[in-house]
Every structure is written in C-alpha cells, then in structure tokens.
Amino acid sequence: MSSLDWLAVNADTAAKRLLGASLIREIDGQLVSGKIVEVEAYSQDDPASHTYRGKTKRNASMFGSAGHAYVYFTYGMHHCVNIVSDQEGFGSGVLIRALEPLEGLELMASNRGQSNFSFTEAQIKNLCSGPGKVCQALKIDRALDGHNLTQPPLRLEKGEALAADQIVQTTRIGISRAIDHPRRYYLWGNSFISKK
DNA sequence: CCGCAGATTGACT
C-alpha cells in the first residue's frame, strides 16, 4: 500500500500537507502518537539541506521515495526525523519539528527521562516541542532510518485538509546557511510549536 | 523572562 503518494511533491508542498497529519509510533505494543504542528522543508537545491552536496552514506534515505523516514544524529546526542518527499533520486524531505501529543503521554515522558509526570500544561507542552524532543519521546533513532511510514512500528496518517490561512510560513531555525529562506511552516495559534 | 555556554559523537572535508 503506497498510500503516501501525496508526499511525492516538492518539499514545501509536502510540508504544508504534513501539518495536521499524525505520527504514530508503536513501542512494545503501546501506542505513542501526536499531531504534526511544525515542520521545515529541505531539498537538494537548498544550501541548508544535508543533500545539497550530493548523496552520502548519512543522507542516502533522503534520496529515496516519498513517505519514508530520514533519521539523522546530530550535536553528539540528538536524533531528528524527516519525512522524505518529492521524486526518488532527488534529495528532499520535511523535518518534523513539533507534535501536539495525542496518545501515550506518560510513555513519552518516560522516554524523555522525566519522572513524576502529572499532565500539567507545561509538562505536556515540553514533550514534543522541538525536533530532538520528538525523536526522544517517540524513541526514534537511526534504526528507523529509511523506514516505510505506511508500516508499523512508525506510521503516518494524513490529517484533515487545512485552510491556507491556518498555516504560518516563516524562516527556519538552527541553521547557518540560507537563513532567509522561508521554509518553516506551523499551525497558526497552536501552542505546541517549538517557537514563534 | 531572556541569552548563552556546555555537552558529546559521528560524518564529512
């Protein structure tokens, strides 16, 4: 079932389509999921993209077909997950920067190394408000690099269509090149994003 | 509340 054809489009279009979709992780029979509320687009023609200088061992899955995962390790301690977009052979993907937690919040907290999780607003907002946090909460690492997102233990489900005015477009975070390219998108008014 | 330094590993030059 290649039901992720809707991601075989340029990274910016895929990014906007991914807002509102759900990422569902299964860990030992337990479900952990969240709604995608903040993303960034990267592609081979973009100096800020890992694929800008061509295919390497690290970024190979970003050149694969749409709807697969690209997971990389950075800063010596964090993983980040992208959803591959566009055509096979063109290095393109969408970084998942934040989720609105839906299911398995206690397991998320546990995965994040937090104890005494008590569902306060502040604690819930701290679970998945950043790309490193998302991977920690959903226990995503390079073992899932290249994974097909139509299959367990990590799946993607399309959300409801959004009105254009629900999406905010702005510049990306944490990069040093192409810092003026407005390729970051988030849901307007959503309080689970990493930053305004 | 805000800004910044430190942590720590692997991939690429």
Add this chain to the structure above:
DNA sequence: GTCAATCTGCGGG
C-alpha cells in the same frame, strides 16, 4: 580537525 536542521541549566536583568 571541524562542525552540526538541539536541549538544558544556569546566571543576569
């Protein structure tokens, strides 16, 4: 050898 699509805690205002 350099540097990274980050997070956290701490110190100052």
